[in-house]
Structure formats: C-alpha cells, structure tokens
Amino acid sequence: MYRLIIRPILFLLDPEKVHHISFSSIKFLSQIGLSGLFKSIFLIEDKRLERELFGLKFKNPVGLAAGFDKNAVLYNELSNFGFGFVEIGTLTPKPQDGNPKKRLFRLKADKAIINRMGFNNNGVFDAVEKLKKEHKVLIGGNIGKNKITPNNEAIKDYLICFDALFDHVDYFVVNVSSPNTPGLRELQDKEPLMALLNELQLENSKLCKQKETIRKPILLKIAPDLTESQLLDIIEIVDKTKIDGVIATNTTISRDNLKSHAPLVKEAGGLSGAPLKNRSTEVIRFLAQKSNKSFPIIGVGGIHSAEDAIEKLEAGADLIQLWTGFVYEGPGLVKKINKSILEKLNA
Numbered sequence: 061m062y063r064l065i066i067r068p069i070l071f072l073l074d075p076e077k078v079h080h081i082s083f084s085s086i087k088f089l090s091q092i093g094l095s096g097l098f099k100s101i102f103l104i105e106d107k108r109l110e111r112e113l114f115g116l117k118f119k120n121p122v123g124l125a126a127g128f129d130k131n132a133v134l135y136n137e138l139s140n141f142g143f144g145f146v147e148i149g150t151l152t153p154k155p156q157d158g159n160p161k162k163r164l165f166r167l168k169a170d171k172a173i174i175n176r177m178g179f180n181n182n183g184v185f186d187a188v189e190k191l192k193k194e195h196k197v198l199i200g201g202n203i204g205k206n207k208i209t210p211n212n213e214a215i216k217d218y219l220i221c222f223d224a225l226f227d228h229v230d231y232f233v234v235n236v237s238s239p240n241t242p243g244l245r246e247l248q249d250k251e252p253l254m255a256l257l258n259e260l261q262l263e264n265s266k267l268c269k270q271k272e273t274i275r276k277p278i279l280l281k282i283a284p285d286l287t288e289s290q291l292l293d294i295i296e297i298v299d300k301t302k303i304d305g306v307i308a309t310n311t312t313i314s315r316d317n318l319k320s321h322a323p324l325v326k327e328a329g330g331l332s333g334a335p336l337k338n339r340s341t342e343v344i345r346f347l348a349q350k351s352n353k354s355f356p357i358i359g360v361g362g363i364h365s366a367e368d369a370i371e372k373l374e375a376g377a378d379l380i381q382l383w384t385g386f387v388y389e390g391p392g393l394v395k396k397i398n399k400s401i402l403e404k405l406n407a
C-alpha cells in the first residue's frame with residue numbers, strides 16, 4: 061500500500077515538505093490514539109531479537125539513523141514503527157538554519173537521496189527540553205559543531221552538546237563525517253580526532269563521578285569515503301581512546317555508478333540510499349576483519365530490504381540503521397527485517 065499509493069503521491073511533492081508533512085501526520089495520528097494501531101501493524105516483540113551492546117539492551121537491532129528526527133520531536137511516535145532505537149540529531153550548541161533551500165533531492169532512478177541540509181537544528185538546549193518526557197525507546201544523541209565554530213574550537217561545541225545531553229540520551233555519536241559542514245571531515249584526521257575523543261572520554265568520567273552514575277557509551281560516525289589507511293587509523297583510534305564503537309557510514313560524496321543524470325547528480329551534498337550500500341558494507345567488513353571484531357559496529361547505508369540488512373549483519377555489524385530505505389520502501393521495512401532475522405534463526 062505504501063509503495064503503490066502513498067509513495068507515488070508523496071514523491072510528487074518537494075522532499076523537504078514531505079518530511080514535514082510526514083512528521084505532522086505521524087504526530088497527529090498518534091495524538092488521536094492510533095499509536096496502538098501502528099504498534100500492532102509494525103512492531104515485532106521477540107526475545108531472540110534483543111541485543112546487548114555497550115551496557116544497553118536493544119529490543120531489536122534495527123534503528124532509525126540520525127538526521128530524521130534532528131530535534132527530538134517524534135522519537136516515541138517513530139518507535140511505534142518497530143525500531144529498536146532512534147538516533148536524534150545531529151545537534152549543535154546553537155540553533156542554526158542550515159544551508160539555503162533547496163537542499164534535499166530525490167534520485168528516484170537510483171533509490172537515492174542527495175542532501176546538503178548542513179546541520180539545520182533548533183540547538184541542543186531545545187532538544188534537551190523535548191527529551192525530558194518518558195522515553196519508549198533507546199535514544200542515541202548525535203552531536204556536532206556549529207558552522208561558525210572554527211575547527212580549532214570544535215571540541216568546545218562537542219563538549220557543550222555532551223554535557224547538555226548526558227542525562228537525556230542512552231548513547232552518544234560523535235559526528236565528524238557530514239560532508240555538509242565545511243571542514244568538518246578534517247576532524248576525522250588522526251590527531252584532531254584523538255584529541256576530540258580523549259576530551260569527551262575525560263568529560264564522560266568527570267560527569268560520571270559528579271553524578272554518581274555510569275559512563276555513557278560514545279560511538280564515532282565515519283564517512284564511507286575514507287581510504288584503507290584512514291580506516292586502519294580509525295581502528296587504532298578506537299583502541300587508544302577506548303570509545304565504545306563505530307557507526308559506518310554517513311553519506312558519500314562519490315557519484316559513481318548512478319543511473320540518474322545531471323543536473324540532479326551534480327547537486328552538492330551527501331548521497332544516501334541504494335548506491336551507498338556496497339561501499340558501506342565494505343567499510344563494515346574491513347573494520348570488523350582488521351580489528352578482529354574488537355568493537356561494536358552499527359551498520360548504515362543503503363538498506364532497502366531484509367537481504368540488505370542481513371548482508372550488513374553478516375559483514376560484521378551488530379546493529380543496523382535506516383534512513384533512505386525507510387522513505388523509499390515505507391515503514392513496513394523495519395518489520396520485514398526483524399521477521400527475516402527471526403526466520404534465519406529458525407532455518
């Protein structure tokens with residue numbers, strides 16, 4: 061029904077408008093009491109789907125990737141579609157508008173999206189207010205820096221977000237891999253990345269002591285465009301900084317093997333969806349093999365079917381996330397993946 065009726069209508073409209081319309085519709089339908097209906101259609105609860113990682117118990121391994129609920133306005137409602145976790149953000153200390161519109165493009169022939177949103181968000185303190193209600197799902201807090209903050213002051217921005225969200229999220233994601241904030245990806249280089257992650261770990265220990273609580277897991281989100289030698293550096297950095305894992309991957313700046321044509325493919329920004337699938341799986345497999353699977357990996361990039369999800373898990377991912385596939389294939393995709401994981405266990 062989604063692919064035959066709803067998607068063709070939605071795809072007639074501007075993609076960013078559709079995102080807002082979908083948000084309002086989900087909120088409205090949940091407010092008039094349809095959350096239970098969504099749950100009964102989309103949610104699978106089964107002990108065999110549960111995963112324990114970095115001290116957290118995930119109800120199932122399928123999560124919603126960052127950038128969908130940037131401002132933490134709909135995480136509970138979105139969990140009714142069957143997600144085991146929802147990642148909010150990327151959040152920055154100050155609110156910012158992001159890049160001028162139009163900044164989101166559908167490449168239908170490729171089942172892909174190009175976005176250059178540029179961390180549009182209402183700021184971390186607004187999100188903190190939204191996160192004060194009860195959480196029905198595990199929440200990841202994806203953090204970044206403001207566009208106006210120079211890279212040599214970036215650590216301050218990440219620390220502000222970390223401190224603000226500490227009591228309100230279950231794990232953190234350090235985003236240094238978005239292609240849409242000028243210079244951000246330079247923070248993936250060995251030296252600045254070690255400095256950033258060490259500083260966040262120190263803050264983690266400090267807040268733990270102060271609040272007499274346990275530390276929060278910290279994961280690093282990386283780009284799919286890193287070379288093998290940069291990926292080897294990432295393995296070393298995870299080992300040295302003792303962070304809890306890696307999310308592979310963010311969107312790509314590559315435009316290889318696309319069916320769509322110019323001017324669409326020439327739009328600046330990060331490409332997500334089906335064309336990203338193989339590269340992101342390659343990165344997961346490389347990290348898992350070269351590290352002897354010494355840290356957890358969340359696999360994301362181009363998952364549009366249960367087979368794509370299983371491929372990522374078999375390559376070494378412990379959990380997976382969706383964004384573009386959720387939009388192209390519809391909310392039923394989460395259930396399809398979880399069902400397929402269970403079927404594989406029974407086979």
Ligand SMILES: Cc1cc2nc3c(=O)[nH]c(=O)nc-3n(C[C@H](O)[C@H](O)[C@H](O)COP(=O)(O)O)c2cc1C
Binds near residue numbers: 309331336
């Ligand atoms: C419109 C859009 C906005 C995104 N915003 C963010 C973001 O703010 N932070 C982030 O870490 N990733 C962001 N992403 C990347 C996704 O979280 C994901 O890593 C990427 O899209 C690959 O997964 P997919 O092929 O399933 O979409 C965004 C993706 C899209 C399509």
